[in-house]
Amino acid sequence: MYRFFTLFLYRIDPEKAHYITMWCLMAFLKVPGARSLLKAIYGYQNKALQRSVAGIDFTNPVGLAAGFDKNGLYLNAMATLGFSHIEVGTITPRPQPGNPKPRLFRLVKSRALINRMGFNNDGVEVLASRLSKKRPEGLVVGANIGKNKDTPLEEATNDYLISFKRLYTLVDYFTVNVSSPNTPGLRSLQEKEPLTNLLSTLQLHNHASKPVFLKIAPDLTEQQLDEIVDIILETKLAGVIATNTTITRNNLKESPTEIDHIGAGGLSGRPVADMAVSVVKYLKQKSEDRFSIIGVGGIEDVISAKKHLVAGADLIQVYSGLIYTGPALVKLILRGLS
Numbered sequence: 001m002y003r004f005f006t007l008f009l010y011r012i013d014p015e016k017a018h019y020i021t022m023w024c025l026m027a028f029l030k031v032p033g034a035r036s037l038l039k040a041i042y043g044y045q046n047k048a049l050q051r052s053v054a055g056i057d058f059t060n061p062v063g064l065a066a067g068f069d070k071n072g073l074y075l076n077a078m079a080t081l082g083f084s085h086i087e088v089g090t091i092t093p094r095p096q097p098g099n100p101k102p103r104l105f106r107l108v109k110s111r112a113l114i115n116r117m118g119f120n121n122d123g124v125e126v127l128a129s130r131l132s133k134k135r136p137e138g139l140v141v142g143a144n145i146g147k148n149k150d151t152p153l154e155e156a157t158n159d160y161l162i163s164f165k166r167l168y169t170l171v172d173y174f175t176v177n178v179s180s181p182n183t184p185g186l187r188s189l190q191e192k193e194p195l196t197n198l199l200s201t202l203q204l205h206n207h208a209s210k211p212v213f214l215k216i217a218p219d220l221t222e223q224q225l226d227e228i229v230d231i232i233l234e235t236k237l238a239g240v241i242a243t244n245t246t247i248t249r250n251n252l253k254e255s256p257t258e259i260d261h262i263g264a265g266g267l268s269g270r271p272v273a274d275m276a277v278s279v280v281k282y283l284k285q286k287s288e289d290r291f292s293i294i295g296v297g298g299i300e301d302v303i304s305a306k307k308h309l310v311a312g313a314d315l316i317q318v319y320s321g322l323i324y325t326g327p328a329l330v331k332l333i334l335r336g337l338s
């Protein structure tokens with residue numbers, strides 16, 4: 001059924017396809033009985049899959065990665081697809097349009113995406129008002145926070161702090177995003193001094209000890225990962241989300257000309273899977289269970305999901321896999337894990 005739908009979807013611009021699909025899903029959910037129907041088709045309950053991570057109870061290990069629901073518009077809709085948690089954002093203090101279009105590209109042969117969205121979002125005030133409304137029962141909501149493009153790097157901490165404070169009572173956990181390749185200079189915040197400053201400032205304001213995760217790139221060296229482990233322990237973070245998109249262009253089936261033509265952006269989907277799993281494995285060894293790990297990157301079926309979990313992930317998240325495998329992805333993974 002989803003394959004049939006993709007015959008139409010893959011003919012249109014990927015960003016438009018995203019909005020059309022979500023519009024259809026939201027419209028369908030207005031029909032009486034639609035929610036129960038979707039839950040019956042895509043939901044999967046098994047008590048054995050429940051877990052507690054960073055002090056939060058999750059109904060299962062599978063979540064929706066950041067970037068899919070940047071503005072908190074789809075919590076109700078995506079909850080019907082079986083996710084235990086949804087990470088909204090990346091959100092910035094002020095709304096911003098993101099990079100010029102086109103900025104999202106499908107690499108169908110490689111089951112991958114390249115994006116240079118650039119944190120297009122409605123801003124923290126609008127997100128806060130949406131998150132204050134009733135949310136689906138049992139759904140864990142995290143906020144992924146970042147900085148505005150035009151905020152100088154030296155003032156970045158203040159941007160993170162604004163969103164952190166505004167959303168503090170509205171979400172279950174925070175993710176500090178310093179790993180998107182599409183905001184100039186952002187990834188330099190992964191370096192020791194700025195990262196320690198940023199995280200310790202947030203923790204100073206974390207009066208109720210809300211879990212804070214750090215989302216990192218898959219392109220870091222072992223030395224950089226070691227530094228990050230030290231910082232996580234020093235600043236008492238709940239854990240790491242590994243990983244964001246990569247700036248490399250390995251393991252692709254499309255021609256180099258096609259890839260060059262697309263230009264800059266972060267690569268996600270199947271080609272990132274091994275890189276992300278290696279980072280999860282490395283962090284698991286170093287963590288000695290002192291912090292949690294959320295694995296994300298190239299999860300598109302139960303095999304790729306298991307690779308992350310076996311490597312040491314406590315939870316997993318998906319984005320690109322949802323585009324290629326379709327709405328049954330969560331159920332497929334959960335049934336396989338059971």
Ligand SMILES: Cc1cc2nc3c(=O)[nH]c(=O)nc-3n(C[C@H](O)[C@H](O)[C@H](O)COP(=O)(O)O)c2cc1C
Nearest residue numbers: 065066067090115243244268269297298318319320
């Ligand atoms: C179109 C698109 C937009 C994204 N936006 C964000 C974002 O705003 N913040 C973030 O932390 N990650 C963002 N990501 C990265 C994903 O959350 C995820 O870490 C990455 O895509 C790897 O997972 P995947 O292979 O399952 O897609 C985005 C990914 C895509 C494809």
